Amino acid sequence: MKLDDLDRAIIRALIEDARATYAEIGAQVGLSAPAVKRRIDRLVAAGVITGFSARVEPTALGWTTEAYVEVYCRDKTSPAEIGKAVARHPEVVSACTVTGEADALLHIRAPDVGHVERVIEHIAAEPFVLRTKSSIVLSRLVNRSPVSD
DSSP: OOOOHHHHHHHHHHHHOTTOOHHHHHHHHTOOHHHHHHHHHHHHHTTSSOOOOOOOOGGGGTOOEEEEEEEEEOTTOOHHHHHHHHHTOTTEEEEEEOSSSOSEEEEEEESSHHHHHHHHHHHHTSTTEEEEEEEEOOOOSOOOOOOOO
């Protein structure tokens, strides 16, 4: 689906405040509330907008420690196999395949370093994992949602 400038402006407004009313978004982008609703419905139907959710500060839930873990796998380990194994751990908040030497990169959040260590140990025990390499996050320098250009 090709997005026009109004679609992008609506998406920016929703990223900023997904609870904004159609009228509030319309006032920002120069459209009526019904026109905004039609565009949002079209963006949802086309799969451009995949859902609406609350952003929660992880530390408020006790998840004060985060790490990035590179996973190095044995030959012929499929991304689906990696994904299935790491998805069993709720502490893995995202996982992706990457270029370079590692096969996958995991983002882990947990209450403390000991908990992160236990999660990494469980992942490292998977039969397809050769080794892992982890980095603990000390502080976030930039933390934002993607914006529509």
